[in-house]
Amino acid sequence: xxxxxxxxxxxxxxxxxxxxxxxxxxxxxxxxxxxxxxxxxxxxxxxxxxxxxxxxxxxxxxxxxxxxxxxxxxxxxxxxxxxxxxxxxxxxxxxxxxxxxxxxxxxxxxxxxxxxxxxxxxxxxxxxxxxxxxxxxxxxxxxxxxxxxxxxxxxxxxxxxxxxxxxxxxxxxxxxxxxxxxxxxxxxxxxxxxxxxxxxxxxxxxxxxxxxxxxxxxxxxxxxxxxxxxxxxxxxxxxxxxx
Amino acid sequence: xxxxxxxxxxxxxxxxxxxxxxxxxxxxxxxxxxxxxxxxxxxxxxxxxxxxxxxxxxxxxxxxxxxxxxxxxxxxxxxxxxxxxxxxxxxxxxxxxxxxxxxxxxxxxxxxxxxxxxxxxxxxxxxxxxxxxxxxxxxxxxxxxxxxxxxxxxxxxxxxxxxxxxxxxxxxxxxxxxxxxxxxxxxxxxxxxxxxxxxxxxxxxxxxxxxxxxxxxxxxxxxxxxxxxxxxxxxxxxxxxxx
DNA sequence: GAGTGGTCTAGACCACTTT
DNA sequence: AAGTGGTCTAGACCACTCC
Numbered sequence: 001x002x003x004x005x006x007x008x009x010x011x012x013x014x015x016x017x018x019x020x021x022x023x024x025x026x027x028x029x030x031x032x033x034x035x036x037x038x039x040x041x042x043x044x045x046x047x048x049x050x051x052x053x054x055x056x057x058x059x060x061x062x063x064x065x066x067x068x069x070x071x072x073x074x075x076x077x078x079x080x081x082x083x084x085x086x087x088x089x090x091x092x093x094x095x096x097x098x099x100x101x102x103x104x105x106x107x108x109x110x111x112x113x114x115x116x117x118x119x120x121x122x123x124x125x126x127x128x129x130x131x132x133x134x135x136x137x138x139x140x141x142x143x144x145x146x147x148x149x150x151x152x153x154x155x156x157x158x159x160x161x162x163x164x165x166x167x168x169x170x171x172x173x174x175x176x177x178x179x180x181x182x183x184x185x186x187x188x189x190x191x192x193x194x195x196x197x198x199x200x201x202x203x204x205x206x207x208x209x210x211x212x213x214x215x216x217x218x219x220x221x222x223x224x225x226x227x228x229x230x231x232x233x234x235x236x237x238x239x240x241x242x243x
Numbered sequence: 244x245x246x247x248x249x250x251x252x253x254x255x256x257x258x259x260x261x262x263x264x265x266x267x268x269x270x271x272x273x274x275x276x277x278x279x280x281x282x283x284x285x286x287x288x289x290x291x292x293x294x295x296x297x298x299x300x301x302x303x304x305x306x307x308x309x310x311x312x313x314x315x316x317x318x319x320x321x322x323x324x325x326x327x328x329x330x331x332x333x334x335x336x337x338x339x340x341x342x343x344x345x346x347x348x349x350x351x352x353x354x355x356x357x358x359x360x361x362x363x364x365x366x367x368x369x370x371x372x373x374x375x376x377x378x379x380x381x382x383x384x385x386x387x388x389x390x391x392x393x394x395x396x397x398x399x400x401x402x403x404x405x406x407x408x409x410x411x412x413x414x415x416x417x418x419x420x421x422x423x424x425x426x427x428x429x430x431x432x433x434x435x436x437x438x439x440x441x442x443x444x445x446x447x448x449x450x451x452x453x454x455x456x457x458x459x460x461x462x463x464x465x466x467x468x469x470x471x472x473x474x475x476x477x478x479x480x481x482x483x484x485x486x
Numbered sequence: 487g488a489g490t491g492g493t494c495t496a497g498a499c500c501a502c503t504t505t
Numbered sequence: 506a507a508g509t510g511g512t513c514t515a516g517a518c519c520a521c522t523c524c
Contacts, residue, residue: 009501011512037490048514053491063486069491070521087485183486189476190433190451208433208451214485233432240483242330242457243306243426252520254493280509291495296510312510313502493519500512 016045016055024064024075024180025219031077031174035065038073064182078170078181087170087184087216089238090143090231098137098236102169105144105200106132107159109151116148119215120223127151131162134200135229142236144200148226153179170216179224184216188238191230201232210238259288259298267307267318267423268462274320274417278308281316307425321413321424330413330427330459332481333386333474341380341479345412348387348443349375350402352394359391362458363466370394374405377443378472385479387443391469396422413459422467427459431481434473444475453481 020035029035036044041052056073059065063086066074078086085097092098110130112122122128128148135143147169149157154177165172170181191211198205209230216225231238263278272278279287284295299316302308306329309317321329328340335341353373355365365371371391378386390412392400397420408415416422434454441448452473459468474481 013512034490039490050515051513054512056491067491068522070489070523072490089483089485183484186483186485188431188453188481188483190453190474191476192451206449208435210431210433210453213480231433233434237456238431240332240429240431241426242332242429256493277509282509293496294494297493299510310510311503313504313508315503315509488522488524490522491520493517495517496515498512498514501510503507503509505507 012047013051013054013058016041016047016052017058019045020055020059021064021219027178029075031075031180032079034072034074062182076180078168078174084168087168087181087214089186089240090236091239093235093237098142100135100137100142102165103134103136103141104131104159104163105134106130107162112148112150116226119226120148120150122150129154129157133162141201141232143229143231144197145227145229150224153177153224173224180218181216181224182218184214187213189213193230197230201230203232207232209233212238255290256294256297256301259284259290259295260301262288263298263302264307264462270421272318274318274423275322277315277317305425319423321411321417327411330411330424330457332429332483333479334482336478336480341385343378343380343385345408346377346379346384347374347402347406348377349373350405355391355393359469362469363391363393365393372397372400376405384444384475386472386474387440388470388472393467396420396467416467423461424459424467425461427457430456432456436473440473444473446475450475452476455481 023029035041038049038052038056042049045052056065056067060067060073063076066076068074076083090098108130110128111125112120112128114124116128117124117126128151131147131149133145133147134141135145154173161172161176173179173181189211190208193201193203193205193207193209195205197209198207201209203209210233212227212229212231214225214227214229215223216227218224266272278284281292281295281299285292288295299308299310303310303316306319309319311317319326333341351373353371354368355363355371357367359371360367360369371394374390374392376388376390377384378388397416404415404419413424416424432454433451436444436446436448436450436452438448440452441450444452446452453476455470455472455474457468457470457472458466459470461467
């Protein structure tokens, strides 16, 4: 492979990384499938195995690929057990993961308001799906979520599909709409429960709740989902590792 | 270098990483200083430069070392401008970093209670410093922190030192006590402001606050600091990147 | 045993910083 | 020009998985 004439130096392995990402976006290899072996990729791109290796390492570090010694390199998916809670940071106070199930409360087609439109980089008034759901732990509601999805990306989404989805919604996005959630940014505030929230979450009005805003992105930092969740934190908390 | 006979395979570069970490712990290279060049280290450990490289890469990924092309590899420090906010996740709603200064409110020698003792892995009743401070933005208090430090590690700590510390306390720990904060774990809840908190933060009693518990660790996962902070989130929020 | 990713080496050369 | 980290190569061999 020829190094592109560049005003600023761009390493070969980054170019390879870009080509691999393109193939991922184009769906050449689907979530859960294995990609070609390192030697095959090296042949294909006419570089050494070491260079392919560095590109794959970078994508694995970003959780786009998963390496398995002796088996191969696989396209990451949200359906796997071990990543079910990849974006869920709420745990019980004792530290155990929460087993939640989703209860659909509302589903509507609508138009993006200013706040959502800006976060999702949509034109004002773009068509969106506006969804409300609760996350239950056993019989008790722990989180109430408002979820907004761009109509263009999730065309044809319907209520029944969502109501029947078990596990993470991100695996649904992936399998049904070919949209892969890669990273997310959360903004957290403490707020007082409104009348409606208090009733839904069975707390007193004005009770302190965690409000978690999330924008989720796919490849190339393209936003695909807007969320606002209100979470009761008695017996539960939000965890974060800093380094 | 001879590969250690091992029941389970342990890569060479991990062993080198361990040796480098030992030197860091022992203080052979101090924060801000440069470590020997890759070729020097390769000679010293009798391995190839590539192997040293991989070990250094790993430590750089953990933020223990900082690589600077053309200059060398340096021991990370908390005094640098760009890492001042390494552990501070509170930002203004517009996204700009907050410029805070610390105001010391209380300083006492005491004994660890059960909760703190457990988190800091101290024996019940161990001597600790018990500190209260506020983080101000301009004239307004934004966060109220309770900070507990093990007496053994921070022997000789006094009130004036803390009161005169500008910037992150972690640089003080580093420079004065040789204790390097490496990583931290935070647990976040929404709580209602107590009488005392309401007065300190100038909010109404019962107002929702973010309660952020943090345990900070040094090398080998040894806990060095316990914190509980209460944070007002009007105009500010806690940010987190998920991937 | 064959195929995969993972480690390690030795050497060449490039990009960046300082002298 | 010298010294540092950064890239890239080619090849050998190791560890793991599956047939």
